[in-house]
Structure formats: structure tokens, C-alpha cells
Amino acid sequence: MASVISKLRDKSFWSGLMLGTFGVEDPASFKDLELWNPSRSEQSLRQSFARTGYIHMPRLQPPADTERLAEAVRRLVRANFPPVFAMVYDEFWKPVYALHQVLKASFGADYFMMPDMWLWHVDPMKAESGWRPHRERGSESLFPDRQPKTLSVWLALSKATPRNSCMYIVPADRDPTYGTVNDDEWKFEMPDVRALPAEAGDVFLWTHALLHWGGHAMLCDEPPRISMAFEFQRADVEPIDHPLIEPLAIVPFEDRLRLIGKQLLQYQHMAAISPEIEEAACEMIKTPAVGLGRMMLPDRYA
DSSP: OHHHHHHHTOHHHHHHHTTTOSOSSOGGGGTTOOOOOOSSOHHHHHHHHHHTSEEEETTOSOHHHHHHHHHHHHHHHHTTOOGGGGGGSGGGTHHHHHTHHHHHHHHTSOEEEEEEEEEEEEOGGGTOBOOOSBOSSGGGGBOTTSOBSEEEEEEESSOBOTTTTOEEEEOGGGOTTTTSTTTTSOOOOGGGOEEEOBOTTOEEEEETTOEEEEOBOOSSSOOOEEEEEEEEEETTSOOSSSSOBOTTOOOOHHHHHHHHHHHHHHTTTTSOOOHHHHHHHHHHTTSOOSSOOOOOOOTTTO
16 A cells, blocks of 8 residues: 555656646646636626526536547546546646636635535446435525525536536525425425536536435446535535535645545445555555645544
């Protein structure tokens, strides 16, 4: 295990895995960063969050960029790494920064990135599925006016369809227990379930009270659904997870490893990992901190 951890903590290993085409804490990776502009007004965004609990922004990321990220995920999967290891690369942080204006408009306030993220590679040829139905944090994540304290951002890196596990949601206005203390009870009608097919580059934002899940892919030859998701919170509410990350801050490589280890351990109930990966994750979270402080972990690892 010592040699494996040594390899994972070596920037040159990760650079070599992508043939030197992806940066690992390289400032030059961000020189061409452009911030995406929200396609709707702040008032329109907030009305949608209050009514349906989510918004859809088509094709925010150019197709060439999404395909480059998707191919990097495929390369990781072929090398037997869970896709979340992509977060060692600068290019996978760029969409987080590019969303800056969108997030400020969506919250109507300053925000922090939360230390919670994931990437998926759902392969129809293996009849794989996305995560089962859940709410991130439920009613406690909403203000009394149904505006979000926290948001998830889901970005399609490939086309997502019902055949390869697109997302499904129950819109807030069709979900009787949305935003209530009884939101662990599901009383919606099946015809109110809404599929969210997506083109590569599409972005969805939803509140942490929204009931959502990834479909079970059909056994077919359609390409895998590749996507990534991040979580954010308003800056004027108490920290919900630690450590919070400043907008537009370039996270050091060592802290990226710690974050990846955190994801692997905290999401095992949704995405099982092998004993070898679990052992590696436990070692990764012990990487000395550089810019980010204490991390919240499941009790068994804290």
C-alpha cells in the first residue's frame, strides 16, 4: 500500500496518465477561463427555485470541452480508478469557477463551494445505474420563502437519455412533502416524475430539498452517461460541511487528494468501493493539508 499511496501523491503519475495534456495545479490551465453568464435574470431563477426546485441551462459548456473531460473520465475508468479521481486535474475545476456568475445570481448572494462532489460513468453495457432516489439535505436547506441555502450543480459531459441513465426529479410543485418536515415520506403521483434528458454541456441546478435520482440504464450499446456534480452554500448561513472553499480559489494538489478521499468514504452508501480503494482513500485524507482545513468525515473515519 505504501507504494500505491506514494504513486497517488505524485503529480507526475497523474500527468502521465493523461499523457501530459491535463494540468495538475498548473496556473496556466486557468489562463483562458471564461465565466458563464446566467441565461435568465436573478428574479426568474429565484422564481423557478421557489416553484419547481430546479433550473436547466442548456449548453453552457462548449462541446469540445465536454468531450475532452469525458474522454479523461473514460481513461480513468480504463485504468480502474473511480471517476472522482478526475478532480486531481485543473480542467475539472474550471467548470466550478466558470459557474461563478450563475451561482451568485441563483443564490442572490455570495456563496462558498462545499467539499462535496462526484463524477459518474454509467455504462449501459453493464446495466449500471445512477444513484437511487434521495434528497440532499431536505427541508432544512430552504429558507421560509423556499429559496435555497444550498444548491447542487449537475453538469452533463456526455449525452444523457432514459436509455443511459439520465436524471429524474419530482418538481417541487408536484411533490406534496417538498420543503416540509415530512419530506422523508414520498406522496407524489408517478405521472409527476420528470425525466431530465441532457446534451453534453447542459447544466442543471437544484435545491437540496428536491427528490432526484439517476435512472437504471438499459442493457444496450448506447455510450455511457458521464457527468459531474458539485454542491454550494450561501455565505451568510452557518457552514454545513467543512472545509468550505472560496469561489475562484485554486485548490492545491494535496488538498484535492484529501477531498477525493473524503468523497470516496462519505458516498459509499451510494457508490460502493473496493477494500483497496477504501484503504487508499483513508491514506489520502491523511495527506498534509495545504490550503484547506479540517474535513468532516463519517464517524468511522473521523
